[in-house]
Amino acid sequence: MKIGLLVPDSDDPTTFIAADPTQLSTSLSNSWQRQALDLLSRAVSLPSELQELAREFHAPKQPGGSIEHVQGKALIRQRVQHFRDSGMEEALALQPGGPRLPEILSGMIEQDLETLRSGTKMRTIYHASTRYHQPTRDYVATLARAGGQYRTLDEPYTRLLVMDRRVAVIPIVDDMSLAAFIYDPAVIDYLVEEVFERCWSRALEFDGARTVPQQVVSRLRQTIIDQMLEGTNHRVIARRLGISERTLARHIAEMRDDYKVDSLFQLGYVLGRKTQESAD
Incomplete structure (x- = not known):
């Protein structure tokens, strides 16, 4: 059946x-x-x-976060502002490129003061050339009195912003019209410990005082010497150090006087010999 x-x-x-x-x-x-x-x-x-x-x-488990590319300066600023408005306990910044425009500083100061009053710890590194810029000195002096911490570094470095160690922002192009917003905790920790903190340990304290410490001048000129010996042209050196070509020329002229030489060629020869003798 x-x-x-x-x-x-x-x-x-x-x-x-x-x-x-x-x-x-x-x-x-x-x-x-x-x-x-x-x-x-x-x-x-x-x-x-x-x-x-x-x-x-069978793929290895990856608990890390994502990396998002954001294009357009206005959109990048909006995204950063969103994180600031959500409340922060810590903000870390590497700001290369020399003095910032006075109108930008004046537009930032009230918001930055409010951020500090809310309890946020802010640490910022500028280039040493900002010590010669009165608007930057005034801005730093005001925020330093409110609890902000500032230092200057005389060597080339790249831009970095870290907010609460939850997001890091780095440029993809030099003019900051395209940026990467990084949410991966491991990458953020690396950027903080291996990039920001290392720069912070080498940088010199800056409270907005008008007097430029001799140590700052000496280290700035040493960086200029290193760049010249590498064959870097003056325009690139000035851009990397965040100073004008005119300021760079003044430093070189003063170094010629210090080493008692008449020409840039002679200065390069003397500096090269000095470097070689130090190595020996």
Whole structure:
């Protein structure tokens, strides 16, 4: 009965009659062949259907966050402002490129003061050339009195902003029209400890005072010397150090007087010999 050799009589359902074995075998054979082909097809396609799931299952677990590219200065500022408005306990910044425009500083000072009053710890590194810029000195002096911490560094470095160690912002292009917002905790920790903190340890305290410490001048000139000996042209040196070409020329002229030479060629020769003697 299970395979259909006996079937109910159409006139009397309580009575069973024998089915034609030939017809039954043909019917069962066709049915079972279709089922077998279906199972075979499913068996063949199963590995490819589960391939993506298998890759995800065997992939190493990655708990880190994402990196988002944001284009356009206005949109970048809006995104940074959003994080500031959400409340911060700590803000770290590397600000290369020399003095900032006075109108930018005046537009920032009230908000930065409010941020400090809310309890946020702010640490910022500027280039040493900002010590010669009165608007920057006034800005730093005001915020330093409110609890902000500032230092200057006389060597080239790249821009970095870290907010609450939850997000780090770095430039993708020099004019900051395209930036990467990094949310991965491991990457952020690396940027803080290996980039910001190392720069902070080498930088010199800056409270906005008008007097430029001799140590700052000496280190700035040493950086100029290193760049000149590498063959870097004056325009690039000035841009890297955040100073004007005119200021760079003044430093070079004073170094010529210090080493009692008349030309830039002679200065380069003397500096090269001095460096070689120090190495020996």
